[in-house]
């Protein structure tokens with residue numbers, strides 16, 4: 001079971017919501033569609049599910065052209081942000097609904113439905129709440145029921161649109177871990193939409209980053225974090241401080257400090273350098289391979305010490321471990337050296 005999108009484009013009037021997207025999803029993969037509001041994530045998900053049809057391009061599910069097939073024929077399971085459970089039905093009946101409406105022949109016997117529903121409720125750890133109604137559940141529990149209901153139809157593909165979007169941070173975190181476990185057990189292709197980079201990086205096997213309807217980069221969480229392909233991706237994934245630099249062909253310079261560039265075709269000219277706060281090393285004084293800076297502000301934040309450093313008029317943020325930082329010497333106005341462990345550079 002795989003999904004192949006090629007050249008998928010969708011317009012609403014004169015507006016292009018999804019723009020020539022190519023994406024191949026391997027059997028059993030857990031993929032995040034990540035991007036800012038309006039970048040086309042939901043539209044792309046709906047096209048995969050058959051709730052929306054592309055204007056051009058092709059969609060293959062399991063090697064078969066599914067560009068124009070109806071949702072039920074695609075065998076997809078959906079879970080949306082607002083759990084949309086049937087309020088007048090118990091948890092049990094909500095999940096059983098998926099089995100009762102499935103267009104299967106012969107229809108399942110009631111005993112078989114009961115067995116499967118209980119199995120699914122065990123899976124989402126809600127068997128003991130089978131007789132409750134949705135308004136007697138927490139948000140996280142409702143979302144787990146929604147997932148069980150989607151799984152009841154034995155989908156080939158599971159599509160989740162901001163599944164944890166309406167929940168508070170702690171519950172979201174728990175559900176992430178839980179979804180990862182469930183996915184591992186089922187092995188069904190799962191695609192989820194999120195605008196939360198942490199959620200995407202923590203949960204997905206691969207992350208597809210969308211920007212203005214276009215796919216900016218696809219890769220494993222580590223690959224896109226360590227080697228963002230564009231300034232947009234870098235910035236969106238928490239790029240850190242943005243500094244101006246100059247690209248000199250084989251290297252770049254920030255305030256006169258030379259920095260190696262990864263191999264590639266670099267043209268000389270102005271560039272943007274992104275430095276993440278954890279990649280800034282603060283030294284007692286500047287020396288070879290480091291820059292001189294001045295401390296502007298110091299703020300303890302839990303286990304860390306956040307510094308605003310003045311680098312030739314540009315402000316750069318650093319995060320140090322409070323237990324190991326020389327807190328006494330790091331006061332506003334102090335002169336320090338700065339070494340950059342890792343910098344992401346892009347043409348301006």
Ligand SMILES: Nc1ncnc2c1ncn2[C@@H]1O[C@H](COP(=O)(O)OP(=O)(O)OP(=O)(O)O)[C@@H](O)[C@H]1O
Pocket residue numbers: 012017035036037038039040041042043044195
């Ligand atoms: N049915 C529609 N008619 C007109 N415009 C639409 C329609 N559906 C989506 N759009 C537009 O297409 C663009 C992409 O929408 P989409 O919902 O796919 O974005 P998104 O990345 O999921 O955003 P969000 O995170 O805010 O949900 C948006 O600018 C949206 O206004």
